[in-house]
Amino acid sequence: MNKASDGRIGWRELITMLILVNVMVGTDMTPVFLFKLGKNATWIFPLIWGVIMIIPLLALSSLLRLYGDKGLIEIIYHLTGKYLGFILGSGLSLIVFNLLIRMSSNYIQETTEIFLDSTPDIEVYLLLVGAAYFIAKYGFETIGRICSLLFPYIVVSFVILIILARMDFIYDFLYPLEGPGIMKIIKSSVVNLPLAMEFILIATFFPFIKNHRHYRRGVWGGLVVSMITLSLILTIYIIMFDYNQLEVISHPFNLLIRVTGISRFFMNFDAFFFAFWLMMVIIRFAFYLYLNSALFAYVLRIKEFEPLLLPFATLTIIIGLPIENPVKNIQVFKYNLLWNNVWWFIIALPLLLWIIAYLKGEFSNEKG
């Protein structure tokens, strides 16, 4: 297995990276806001995201095959020209930067609020973003390697969590099946589609992936696995706590790991899961930090983007730190321009690119 590294990753790294980064959404405060919309049918949301994602992903996939060695931003520039390309690219870049800041502040506040009461936010911020920076600094391949290394352990800890929590499950909490009604479920899940936007954005790194076959395998496999896992996590919350309570509590994941324990000998078992959770937080930070720097560099056509990691890490801390509390954070994050319009942007962008490519006749060029 000691192949010389060429800076490119295979489908194994890609699939684990996508799963770890995406599934994290289920363990922070996001589900609380989803449960307000979806009630006891929230578990359907990820499945709907998965289905909707198919169309833009297909479009994107055919574009990537067409252009071989180009990433998402390069394709945007190539197809839409200098000015429109810049607008679209910087749009994506801003969305990711916004997400990075909101997300980091959210995780850090969750950590300090629940586990490390008296530790100042800045310490945790420095530690976690610092660790993420170090991982990101070694490049995309390293992030992928770390993901594929950690993945089995995280799966095992997740399975242990399910086994320990299983005793208290009441499956009847899933009924009535439609919850707030089919239309409402579809509507609110589509609006929250950006929670799965990693699958589109990963196309930015297409030049770092071995070839199109690896990309296809990684993205489709990752989409299926992580949407099902996410759905499973939401289902566990529902059958454990019922939707009424989920609308009131703030950290369902934390509550879940606190009820588990191994008989009467290991009553406080949450620290075990906390360790794995922290690792995943760092991976998610690293991924987004890298993505953000890469998008920024590609949009501005900077050749080397790795020197940008440190400034962006610093910027994340500086902007994220003054945010007062996680609720305010998510409320602002939810109702601002950079989030409310993301869902259609995410769907429309690949389709738009594909249509432009089609009209320009790029597909027929390939054949001919």
Added chain:
Amino acid sequence: MRKVKLLLLILSLTLLTGCFDKVELEDLAYVVVIGIDKGADNGFEVTYQIGNPQVGSSDRVQAEEPASEIITMNVPDLATVRDLANVSVSREVTYAHLKAIITGEELTRSKESLTLLDAVLRDQAIKQDVMLIVSKEKASEFIRGNKHELETRPHKHYEFMSRRWEETGLVPNSTLLKFFPRILGDAGLFLSTYATTKKSKTHYGYEDEYLAGQVKKEGGNSMQMIGAAVLKEGRMIGTLNGEEVKITLLLRPNTVRSSMLASYADPLAKDKRIAASWSKTEPTKIKMDLSTDIPKVDVVVPIKMEILSIASGIDYVEDLKKQKLLKEAIARSLEQKSMKVVKKTQQEFKGDPFQWYLIARKQFWTLAEYKKYNWMKKYPTAEVRVKYDIEFTNFGRQLKPFNKEYIKD
């Protein structure tokens, strides 16, 4: 680059050592039981039972210390009491090993009862598997009166008791995890463990027809825990005795009990009892018809039974006809008792403690329809039919009873 590395090294020294949240085990006071009563001026009277980790450990040097310390304070709300406790407790109070929350009956019956638990849900340190107990007297008196001499350490006492309850079914398995969905769902009654340390008028009944304090018993701990306090919308509205709790648990859809002991009237010999141990290993089958305004509920409870003793000496074992007779008699008596409990909940409590609302939820497609149906309002008018499906699985080590006449001869 070297400078950067040096800087990072120094940074990691301050960051990674993690001294901010360092706590020595010695510095903490572990609250094992919290008792809450009504206090003066809309406040609460909070009682802490703080465990002493030194007692019962191998470190026997200062074994003369008591196993726990009990303090009671008057406070305006539950959250601030932790700091106030330090007026006399020398360590930082922590809820990490909290086992039980005990509320006095007076408080539980009052309006404040629900708002009080808001503080409990908000508190990060309280785990959801904490037991809820309602004490007949004031909680502070209960905690002081509960003298568990064989398990000197309080956490062990509550832990062991709760594990036994899960098997005997004389008290409901009432934890915060079960409490919040029930109360927030506003669909059913919550049963909380009922306990007392005061003796009330004792009477003689069959093994489970008691409420806490009514069991005649000599010696041992004066505490008695049997029966349940019935909570509707977070407020206590009545009690169920041990037998009624047992039946309630049987009628619930998901409960599984490994073995409970009970005795039944002998169908052929008056005044004689037949003792049996029974278990419920399968979920209760509940069918519901909610098409009309009067809900129809059909319940079939599968029970596996083991005969332990036959006082009358009649052969119910090898004679299959008599076996059938016994089966029917036991089923009938259980059905009658169940119907009595159902009537009681319909007329007296006007709410359903059987978690049938879970089954009712299954009958609808959307939440809006289910909420519109309003199970809480409809339940008191429901037509309920209960059937017991009994299987004799075992007759102990002895098949036929002795022939007493023959021995006497």
